[in-house]
Amino acid sequence: MNPNQENPLSDSDEDALSPAFLAQDPPLDPELRSLLQGVKTAPPPDYFEQFWSELNPRLIPLKPEPWSVRVLKLIKSPPAISVAAAVLAVAFLMPKQNGLFDRATKQAEIPAAVLQLEGNSGSLDTTHAKRLPGGGQVGTHPDLIGDESRLRVGQDKNQPAAAPPMVLGAAKEEERASVNEADSLSRSQTELKKQKSNDLLANRQEGQTNQGRANQDLKERATIAAPSSPIPLLQGYNQADYLVKSATLGVEVPQLTQAFTATSLIVNQHNGYIVSSTMSRPENGMASAQISFKVPKQHLLTVIEKIEKTGEVRNKNIRSEDLWKQVQTQKLDQDDLQIQIQDTTDKASLRRLKRQLREQVLKRQEFEQMLRMASVELQLTQKAPSRFWNLEGVGEQIQYKLNRALGDTLKLLVEILVVLPPLLIYFGSAWLLWLLLKLILVQRLALLSPRALAIAYLLGLLFFPLALGGKELFRATLLFATLLGAGAGIKALIQRWQKPSPKIEPAPLDPEDLPPP
Incomplete structure (x- = not known):
């Protein structure tokens, strides 16, 4: 550059480009002022649409889609299809509860009828009717036996509802019901006649004191012993009162003498008694004892449970027999x-009948004893100690404990072998289902993250089968997986429906455009 050449910029231009001149707000230069005002002014709303329409006149400005089009698109989307499939699967997998409703309806309709008589037999006579535990009545009718009509026992509406009486054991067969009921009614009528005749005989006995032998016969007839607790006919009864209970029990004990003494104490504590007992101790084989005892039947299970604690149960059998028909x-x-x-x-016939009556009274007492007490046949066994373990009872106890531990170990192994295959099948199926859900929900549809799916699936395996009572675990797991897929699909549909519009952020300014500090 020639130093003698003149500088093209004058002093005024140098002043205009100085930092102090550029930092003025607003600038003094009118052209620069108008340029800055044009940059700061916002463009009109349709500026970009006009710009694109000038480039392509056929281009139509964008408009929001109607809601019907959006709904159709959502219905065709994969999340909607997964939700529909999940609803169908839930309807198929959910357990049916119709049986509970039907059972409750049937139980509510049982005590709904009032006493009525089938056929044209007239009205019932309820003057001597008997009250049943359920609040109903049993009436008599003079033409009941001739017409062979059936008697229905229902609940009285004025009485509070109680437990319905059990079905009479003698009237289980429908064909024999009418005959049995008619016979029972005739017996009740004869019982009323017998009471009236007894009253007449008593009055006649007081008025006629000079008839000798006849008066003595009447006294004997009037003093015949009647049953202390008569059982009325055609009465609803509790089946437990007519059950005869018996049991056989076999227990292996470590010490036979101690177990024998403990059994006697247990029987005496519960108001029972020992009928017979024998004990044998052979040189080789099993030492055993047989005990026959009776206890009140309400304490039968308690006594058996206490005796079982004295050793190891080998066999147990509890039986019950209904004696309602025999007693009636x-x-x-x-x-x-x-x-x-x-x-x-x-006189001869009278003596014979009296003897038969005494036999019936004894039979009645025997029935009452059988119904009150339960009989138990107990067999206690003890394995005789071998010569190696014969150390004054110490070796016998060790041998018993070793045998007990070995038996418990074998029992545990058997239980594990029984339970292990179903568990393997269940967890194997759960693993395959997990892989299927991961392939569909994570990789294909991208509805859930792998971590969220793993947490939800593990929680379902732990708690969802327990909510269904622990039954049908595999079915419960399938149901949970279906509900999980439905929830993920619903979540995706909601996100697509409420998809927000993208935010337009301003572009960052160029550092050269910034004013100097």
Whole structure:
């Protein structure tokens, strides 16, 4: 550059480019001022649409889609299809509860009828009716036996509802129901007649004191022993009161003598008694003891449980027998004998009938004893100690403990072998289902992250089967996986429906455009 050449910029231009001149706000130069004002002014709303329409006149400005089009797109989307499939699977996998509703309806309709008589037999006579535990009545009808009509027992609406009586054991067969009920009603009528005849005999006995032998016979007939607790006919009964219980129990004990003494104490503590007992201790083989005892039947299970704690149970059998029919038959036979004694005048026949009546009374007492007490046949066994373990009882105890530990170990192994295959099948199926859900929900549809799916699936495996009562675990796991897929699909649909518009952020300014500090 030639130093003699003149500088093209004048002093005024140098002043205009100085930092102090550029830092003025607003600038003094009118052209620069108008340029800055044009940059600061915002463009009109349709500026970009006009710009694109000038480039391409056929281009139509963008408009929001109607909601119907958006709904159709959501219905066709994979999340919507997964939700529909999940709803169908839930409807198929959920357990049916219709049986519970039907059972409850049937139980509510049981005590709904009032006493009525089928057929044209007239009205019932309820003057001597009997009250049942359920609040109903049993009435008599004069033409009941001739018409062979059936009697229905229902609940009285004025009485509070109680537990429905159990079905009578003698009327289980429908074909024999009418005959049995008619016979029972006739027995009840004869019982009323017998009471009236007894009253007449008592009055006649007080008025006629000079008839000798006849008066003595009447006294004997009037003093016949009647049952202390009669069982009324056609009455709803509790089946537990007519059950005869018996049991057989076999227990292996470490010390036979101690177990024998403990059994005697247990029986005495519960108001029982020992009928017979034998004990044998052979040189080789098993030392054993047989005990027959009786306890009140309400304490039977308690006594058996305490005896089982003395050793190891080898066999146990508890039986029950319903004696309702036998007791009612014996009651009818006893009533017949009493009526025959009242109507008999022959001495030989009278003695024979009295003897039969005493036998029936004894039979009745035997029934009452059987119904009150339960009989138990107990067998206690003790394995005789071998010569190697014969160290004054110490070796016998060690041998018993070793045998007990070995038996418990084998029992545990058997239980593990029984339970292990179903568990392997269940967890193997759960693993395959996990892989399927991961392939669909994570890799294909991208609805969940792998961590969220793993946490939800593990929680479902732990808690969802427990919510269903621990039954059908595999079915419960499938149901949980289906609900999980439905929830993920619903979440994706909600996100697509409420998709926010993208935010337009301003571009960062160039450092050269910034004013100097």
